[in-house]
């Protein structure tokens with residue numbers, strides 16, 4: 001039986017750019033027993049999310065920054081191995097904001113139960129977890145896709161984008177994914193059933209997008225920002241919707257990114273752009289899980305994870321894989 005808990009702490013604010021290893025400290029802390037009303041989770045997988053880059057900056061955001069000296073914030077999933085909580089027993093599988101560590105103590109707040117008979121553990125921080133809920137509410141509530149419309153999604157082969165595109169297909173839309181490289185584009189059309197895919201690294205984004213969207217674009221699910229947003233704006237149809245989910249191209253920017261050059265399209269085409277944060281639908285998460293898990297069980301929703309090994313020590317390098325596009329599917333770290 002282990003007596004220590006290996007954790008990854010934030011010890012320094014990173015300067016702009018890719019996060020270097022010296023902002024992190026990997027430490028062994030004494031393994032704590034749960035107190036009254038608490039339980040302890042033995043973590044199986046830590047979710048690696050682009051948002052982590054923002055959580056460690058000391059700037060105004062939708063959540064306070066991770067404090068210096070604190071265990072890094074993360075969604076994680078695992079199994080309860082000790083409990084003094086009336087509603088949670090040893091052996092229950094749960095997910096929540098448990099942090100980048102091997103074991104977490106919780107009082108049950110904001111914790112979700114996980115049904116391992118429906119999907120393997122890592123999927124509950126991926127397509128059936130936070131990225132899946134984001135895709136579900138962001139597309140359906142803000143994108144409001146209608147049958148026959150054209151939906152474009154960027155970072156399309158990733159955790160959120162792959163689910164967005166498949167839900168849009170289920171709603172009867174023409175779906176076009178934007179992704180980096182021929183292999184990811186092939187995955188979108190051959191495996192996920194997208195109608196077309198555009199490789200933004202091929203250097204022909206505007207023309208390729210036009211060819212893929214002959215009737216223009218009604219919904220653009222924004223994950224990236226920058227030049228991709230500018231190219232899409234030029235092809236948006238009147239009264240189009242743009243849920244702004246993420247702007248990953250700017251997360252490691254070393255100088256202020258330029259604003260959208262084609263903002264005038266918002267005016268001329270009367271577009272709606274709305275930022276979305278998954279927490280906005282916190283009280284409706286069971287609805288998303290119900291539909292996502294049903295589609296998955298019926299074979300209508302394919303979900304893939306990119307599981308990395310190396311445990312807590314590998315967290316710093318694993319995080320940076322998201323920003324070079326080296327992940328193929330939802331990036332998770334096996335603990």
Ligand SMILES: NC(=O)c1ccc[n+]([C@@H]2O[C@H](COP(=O)([O-])OP(=O)(O)OC[C@H]3O[C@@H](n4cnc5c(N)ncnc54)[C@H](OP(=O)(O)O)[C@@H]3O)[C@@H](O)[C@H]2O)c1
Pocket residue numbers: 049050051130131134155156157158159160161178179180181184223224244245246247248249250276277278279322323324325326327329330331
């Ligand atoms: N608002 C919310 O509540 C919420 C929740 C979850 C996620 N998000 C956002 O959703 C987006 C996708 O997150 P995810 O978890 O699904 O990650 P992901 O798509 O699985 O992985 C990130 C992908 O972003 C692409 N990328 C990285 N740097 C890029 C750049 N400079 N230009 C263009 N593409 C780049 C890469 O794909 P390619 O190889 O195709 O370039 C990479 O594989 C992120 O912006 C994230 O912040 C928002």
